[in-house]
Each structure stands twice: as C-alpha cells, then as structure tokens.
Amino acid sequence: MNAQAQDWDDLRLFLAVARAGSLSGAARSLGVTHSTVFRRIGAFEARLRVRLFDRLPGGYALTQAGKEMRDSVIRIEEEITALGLKVTGQDQRPTGTIRITTTDLLAVGVLPRHVAAFRAEWPEIEIEVVVADTVLDLTRREADVALRLGNPGQETLVGRRVGRLAFAVYGAAGLHARGADDPADGDWIGYGSAHGPLSRRLARWWPDARQVYRTNSIIAAHAGAKAGIGLAALPCVIADCDPSLIRAAALPEDFMLDLWLLIHEDLRQTARIRLFLDFMATALAADADLLEGRCPCKTRPAQA
Template sequence: MALDWDDLKIALAIARNGTLSAAARALGSTQPTVSRRLDALEQRLGAQLFEREACGLRLTALGDALLAGLAQMETGALAVERQIAARDTGLHGEIVVTSLDWLGDEVLAPMLARFGAQHPGLTIELINDGKVYNLARREADLAFRFGPFTQENLIERRVGEVQYALYASDAYLARYGQPSEGDGLRGHQLVLLDRAAGDVPHEAWLSAIAPHANIALHANGLRAHLAATRSGATMAVLPCLLGEREPTLRRIPLGPPQPPRSVRVGYHPDLRDTPRIRALLDFVVEGFEVMAGELVVG
C-alpha cells in the first residue's frame, strides 16, 4: 500500500497541534480539507490514528507508535527540499523573507522591491509577522530581526544597524517647550511600548534621562508611536530611519547617544552558497550602509 507523504504530513501536523483547525493554520490549509484528508488516510490504512474527542484529537496507540517515524520522514523530506532550493540556479527562483512590523514594511520592502526589479527571474515574498518561522522546515528562507535567534543550526549574520533618538513635532515643542535633561523631562509627555514588550534597550535609555515625564500612552506598535508623536500629543523614541523622514518632527538631542541596535538575518546552512541568497544579503547590507550615510549627511 503506497502512502502519500503529503497525507502523512497532515497526520503529523494534527499530532503536533492537537486540533484540526490548529493543524490547518500550521499547514496553510483549511479545517475541512485537513479533516477530509485525515479521513481518507485512515480509510486507506484501515485503522484510526486519532480518537475524536470534544476538546480535539488524541493519538491512538497506532498513531503514537507511528509518530517518531513520521517525524524522521519529515526531517528527511525537509532536507531534500532545502537541497533542491539551494541548487545553483543563479539569480532565479523564489526567496521567502520574514521580518517584523516597521522593519519589514519601511526598510526591507523597498530594498527587496529594488532587488526584485533588477532580477526579474526571482520571485520574492515578504511576510511581516510576529510569528517565529521555522527556517529548518522552509517556512521561510531568510528571517530579519533584532537580537539573537533561538532556533538551532542557523547561520546568523549582522546586516546593518538602526540608530534611535527622541523626537517631537513642531506643534509639541510650541506647546510644551524644548525638553531639558535637568528636570528629568518633568511636564513632558511620552509614548512607550506596552508592558508586555519587556526590556527594550532604547526605552531603558529613555527612562534614564526622563524619569519624571508623564507616560501618556503605552502602544505595542511603532506606527502608533509615530502617529502619536506626529499629532503633537507626545514625544517618542523612534528609529532615525523613520524620524528623519518626517518633515514636522525634530530630533531632540538629550543624553548620551544610545547604542544602535543590530539587525540580524538568520538562514539555514543549506542555503549558504545559494547565489540568489548571497546576492540578496549583499544587497541588503549595502542598502543599510547607504541609509546610514544619508542620515549622517542629513
């Protein structure tokens, strides 16, 4: 009896995620499709792999016995897929990139668009998502983010730096006056990240120079910080790559300059020598260098 790996992959996703809907999300499919394919697989096997329960699906004894073998099959299949993806095809093929929030939208998207325009044989897909994509499973080829990667067996490379500074609008300065370090920014208004963000270097820097400022807003997205600052209601620490583009915002020179944050890329070692990956990474590094030079000149 021949079994299709795509169907076995369905069973593995259900075992890992516990419900049909969660497995469908992990596979980029739909719940009815996953359910239908599981039923078809169990019919071909002539045995149940899962017990249907009110709270989800539970592996039967047979399903549990097969789980380790399915995981090994997945490891082998993914290794083959990476080797195929890494074949020397020059500047042709697909590159899936994942990043976060403003870094992907405001910085990487223009770079990737320029690179794609120069190399029409490439298909580049950018996904901005808080989800941590599994690069070993080829959920993405390249992941750009701040800070270290937690996945094992990845190559990490620093591609650039992002400098932050405190910004205020002309309207804010007209209303509240120029901030001064001497009083710890007493009487001034700030927007910070939400408390769930944890320790963020540029906000620790801000807390040290503005212990008496009023926190008017906590918001978890940098665009909210930019909008609040642009409105004249608050000041905020923003990436200089964004703050310097805003004609109504002014950089506020307070305290010692904070250290820049490094932007890092992670990718699987199988893609190390792939021409399209190497070319794109070199292009991104050059793009960060150009932006840094423009900020110095500006």
C-alpha cells in the same frame, strides 16, 4: 507519484494538528479552512483504520497510535527538509523566489526600496516577504532569509551583521508647542512587554513616564506619534524621514540594535540567495548614516 504526494500532504496535515492541538491552529499554519482540516483528518483516520486523535473539549489530543505516528512523521519531515536544502543549495540559476521573514518595522522602513533596486538588477528573482514578530524556522524552510534585529545564534544558521539601528524620542510638532519638550513631562506611547531591550531601557531612563497608549508594534507607535497621542522611542531610519515628526530628544545613552541577515547554512551556495545577501549588505552599508540616526535634517529638535 500523485499518490505519494497525497500521502505526504496528509502526513503534513496530521503533523500540523498534532503540533497545534486544534483544527483551527492547524488550519492557520497551513493556510486552509477549518472544515478542510476536519474533513481530511477524518478521511485519513478512516483510510488507516486507526484513531489518531481523541476529540476533547479543549482540542485534539494524540492517542498512543497518534504519538507513534507523530514521531515517525517528524523524522520524515526532517529528512525531506534536509534533502530540499541540499538540492536548493546546488541551484546556481539567478531565478526563482526568495522568501524573507522580518518584522513590520523592517518590512516598512528598510526593505522596500532595496527590494525594488534588487529586482531592477535581477528581474527574474521574485521576493516574498512574511511579516512576523516571531522568527520563522529557517531549518524547516518556513523562510529562506531572515532580516532581524539581533542574532538568534542557532547553530545551523549563517549570520551576517549588516548594520545598526539607532533610536531617538519623537513626537508630532504640536506636542512640542504644548510643552512636551522634556520627555519626563510628556505623554508617552509605550511598548509594554514587547521590544524587551528598548522597553527596559526606557523604564530605567524615565521610570515615571505617563504611558497613555501602548502597542507591541513600532509601526503602530509611529502612527500614534504622528497623530499626536504622545512621544515615542522610534527608529531614526523611519522617523527622520517623516516630515510630520520632530526629534524631541536623544536617548540618554547611545542605544542601537544590530541588524542581521540570517540564512540556513545549506543555502549559502544558492545563486539567488547569495546575490540577495551581497546586494543587501552593500545597500545597508551605504545607509549607515540613516540607520544610525545621523540624517542631517533631523539631528536637532525643532524650535517652538
């Protein structure tokens, strides 16, 4: 069994290099060092007595033997993943770890207090949160649950819409005093090409807005607005709870993004996953006023 486990570890490492095309990319994806990947790939090729990669200036390219091995290893990976999903799906114990992937916005502004409440009720279940802008592949068990804005619509995923996230224009109190009440006249924190639906709406509503600072992170935009850099379109669930910000203006149209919980269909009957989904759906439904911007303390701009 130990030999078989080692063989699979070598195959996983080989596949990581094949997918990344470089040792450094494979090392990042596996959470190991560059030197570890270099050493183990060399030892793997020596043991097989075949060259799997051409070492090129731009990275590692598969040889013909490497391409054939890659196709076979992908099939093995798919079988192992499918088996793991089916076995995990039969786990009826309310114990173990739930790996959640989400964005920085939701990891900071939505999850923490609900995770705390969930663990108070189910202390034997541990939570791991992976913050990533890209959706990790649930079919390959990179995560168990995804909390996302929008539904990617993958056939093997089961989705549940659990809320809607409203946005408004916010700024530090000092900006209001300096006459930045009208968004068209104020300095702005923009998102560039990130957060596509929101960025496109902002460009349409205020095409001449002065974007003096840009970031791909809503959490970074929130920090920039607090520091007085400029106005920012922020989710009400974060900004309405921050006493250092004012809601400077509403958006010209109701702008909300759907909040989804997603899992692989084979995990629907796993006890800890089912408990977490049901808990979060109930908790976020109770948060509807906050998520949708109806928090009573911030519905009107502050007066200068």
